[in-house]
Amino acid sequence: MELLVLGVLILGKSQNSDIIGYMEHLIIANWKSNPINLKEANNIFSNYLKLGKKLKNKKIIACLPYLYLLLGEKLKSNKIFLGTQNIFPETNGSFTGEIKIDMLKNLNINYAIVGHSERRKLGDSNEYINKQISLILKNKITPIFCIGEQKRDHDGKYLSFVKEQIIKGLNDINKNYIKNIIFAYEPVWAIGSDAIREATKEEFIEMKIYIRKILSDLYGSKIASSVKIIYGGSVNSKNAKIFIDASADGLLIGRDSLNIKNFESILNSF
Numbered sequence: 001m002e003l004l005v006l007g008v009l010i011l012g013k014s015q016n017s018d019i020i021g022y023m024e025h026l027i028i029a030n031w032k033s034n035p036i037n038l039k040e041a042n043n044i045f046s047n048y049l050k051l052g053k054k055l056k057n058k059k060i061i062a063c064l065p066y067l068y069l070l071l072g073e074k075l076k077s078n079k080i081f082l083g084t085q086n087i088f089p090e091t092n093g094s095f096t097g098e099i100k101i102d103m104l105k106n107l108n109i110n111y112a113i114v115g116h117s118e119r120r121k122l123g124d125s126n127e128y129i130n131k132q133i134s135l136i137l138k139n140k141i142t143p144i145f146c147i148g149e150q151k152r153d154h155d156g157k158y159l160s161f162v163k164e165q166i167i168k169g170l171n172d173i174n175k176n177y178i179k180n181i182i183f184a185y186e187p188v189w190a191i192g193s194d195a196i197r198e199a200t201k202e203e204f205i206e207m208k209i210y211i212r213k214i215l216s217d218l219y220g221s222k223i224a225s226s227v228k229i230i231y232g233g234s235v236n237s238k239n240a241k242i243f244i245d246a247s248a249d250g251l252l253i254g255r256d257s258l259n260i261k262n263f264e265s266i267l268n269s270f
């Protein structure tokens with residue numbers, strides 16, 4: 001049934017109605033738990049600052065391990081922004097080993113990835129992610145909400161899986177905040193060194209329409225059409241433009257965000 005509805009939606013969409021006028025693409029660099037030392041982190045970050053000066057119609061959001069967030073003190077360019085890869089969702093009390101959001105707010109953090117599949121694998125549930133999103137939005141930080149199925153099937157179960165992630169992740173979030181969330185479609189099978197392949201253009205377009213449909217059913221079409229939807233999973237300089245041409249509002253880049261040559265090639269590819 002889900003597949004049928006989606007087929008109708010895709011057929012009904014004659015062209016990319018999302019590309020209207022000026023568009024600034026979001027380039028989210030997810031360093032994960034890399035690099036191994038501060039010297040290397042400093043080196044990559046300094047190169048980002050150089051790249052930032054040349055950027056047109058793009059914005060880099062560097063999501064660094066907590067340990068390296070102090071590098072953000074070097075930020076001068078308005079094209080580079082800082083993000084975290086996680087948020088601890090409690091604010092009151094003592095929590096050995098955790099970083100509270102108030103500590104991050106003092107470091108110019110504007111974005112936070114939540115729901116990444118590697119975090120979900122460590123136990124972050126939809127309910128936990130919902131708490132994170134709620135806290136992030138209250139603190140005027142932009143959540144980069146990762147969603148994506150573990151595998152594809154022929155009867156559309158992957159769609160219901162993503163739908164559940166969205167509905168539970170957004171539970172009780174004030175409607176007025178939804179437009180501030182960036183939705184990152186990251187199929188788990190496309191992420192990291194175990195990836196089978198990147199998604200196809202068609203798979204991304206289908207999912208983008210589906211995400212908007214879920215949001216439209218929940219919050220109305222105006223809000224649904226205003227959110228940004230980006231793609232992540234094995235993005236490289238050869239496929240980045242394919243997703244951008246398929247009207248991705250940006251890209252979430254893991255491996256190739258740590259290799260400056262590859263990262264620069266991606267930035268120059270569209």
Ligand code: PGA
Pocket residue numbers: 030186190191192193195232233234235252253254255256
């Ligand atoms: P990848 O990672 O680009 O290395 O596949 C993407 C991600 O983890 O978000």
